[in-house]
Amino acid sequence: MSAVYGSCPADIRAGIGPSIAAHHYEVGSEVVQRVRETFGSAAESLLPSQNGSTYFDLWAANQLLLEQSGVGQIEISGLCTACHPEDWYSHRGERGQTGRFGALIALNGSQHG
Numbered sequence: 660m661s662a663v664y665g666s667c668p669a670d671i672r673a674g675i676g677p678s679i680a681a682h683h684y685e686v687g688s689e690v691v692q693r694v695r696e697t698f699g700s701a702a703e704s705l706l707p708s709q710n711g712s713t714y715f716d717l718w719a720a721n722q723l724l725l726e727q728s729g730v731g732q733i734e735i736s737g738l739c740t741a742c743h744p745e746d747w748y749s750h751r752g753e754r755g756q757t758g759r760f761g762a763l764i765a766l767n768g769s770q771h772g
C-alpha cells in the first residue's frame with residue numbers, strides 16, 4: 660500500500676479477523692524452523708508449547724509483522740474459527756471438509772496530506 664498508494668503505515672488500521680488460534684494450530688519442526696528464520700529472537704514467543712507439542716500463534720505473528728511495518732492501529736478479533744464451527748469455517752478444525760471465507764475491502768476516495 661505504501662508503494663502503490665503512498666500510504667503512511669501509521670495511518671493504516673489493520674484488523675485480524677476470525678482465524679485459527681494458537682491452541683488449535685499445532686505445527687511440526689519444518690514450520691518451527693521457518694518461524695525461527697523469519698522472526699529471529701521473537702520466534703519463541705510465537706511458538707508456545709504444551710505437552711511436548713509446539714503451536715504457532717498466527718495472530719501474534721501477524722501483529723508483529725504489522726508493527727514492524729509501522730502499522731500501529733491493529734485490532735485482533737480473538738475469535739478462533741476451530742472453536743466455533745457453527746459460526747466460521749476452519750480448514751483444520753473441520754479436517755478440510757469446509758467452506759471458504761470471502762472478504763470485501765474498499766478504498767476510501769478521500770485524500771489526506
Ligand SMILES: [Zn+2]
Nearest residue numbers: 683739741742
Ligand atoms: Zn480454538
